[in-house]
Amino acid sequence: MAGDFPKVRLRIVLAPGVALGPGKADLLQGIAETGSIRAAGRRLSMSYKRAWNLVGELNRGFEEPLIETGKGGAGGGGGAQLTMLGKEVLARFRAVEAALASSAGKDLDALVAQAKMDIEPGGDSG
Numbered sequence: 001m002a003g004d005f006p007k008v009r010l011r012i013v014l015a016p017g018v019a020l021g022p023g024k025a026d027l028l029q030g031i032a033e034t035g036s037i038r039a040a041g042r043r044l045s046m047s048y049k050r051a052w053n054l055v056g057e058l059n060r061g062f063e064e065p066l067i068e069t070g071k072g073g074a075g076g077g078g079g080a081q082l083t084m085l086g087k088e089v090l091a092r093f094r095a096v097e098a099a100l101a102s103s104a105g106k107d108l109d110a111l112v113a114q115a116k117m118d119i120e121p122g123g124d125s126g
Contacts, residue, residue: 005115006108010097018061020093027054028082028090031067037080055080062089 011021023044030040041051059065066086070078082090101108 005117006112008097008101008104008108010093010100012093012096014061020061020089024054024058025090025093025097027051028058028066028086031055031080032082032087032090035079035081037067037069040080058086 009022011019013019023046026044027040027046030043031037034040034043037051037055038048041048044051046054055067055069059067062085064085065083066089067080068083069080
């Protein structure tokens with residue numbers, strides 16, 4: 001279990017009401033890899049409604065949409081793909097994650113060394 005830690009989950013508030021964190025980044029990644037909002041959401045154990053709502057938040061939060069969707073029909077969904085801006089936003093978010101993990105390594109190791117590893121989840125946190 002100790003091998004799973006530390007975990008750093010980055011959430012960047014870009015502007016009032018505009019945030020990008022691991023859930024949205026993972027959804028963008030899933031859409032890029034599957035070409036489908038439904039499949040990307042399923043990978044994340046996320047309902048289609050939740051995934052669709054996050055797509056809307058992402059598209060409204062930037063100057064241009066991050067995700068393009070095709071019109072679905074009788075045969076099924078129309079698919080989805082990242083726009084060039086969507087690909088750029090995802091790449092930059094992943095770069096910030098990597099830079100944070102790299103630069104904070106010693107401090108994270110020190111914090112982990114001082115943490116109790118036998119505490120049950122669900123107690124007071126934060």
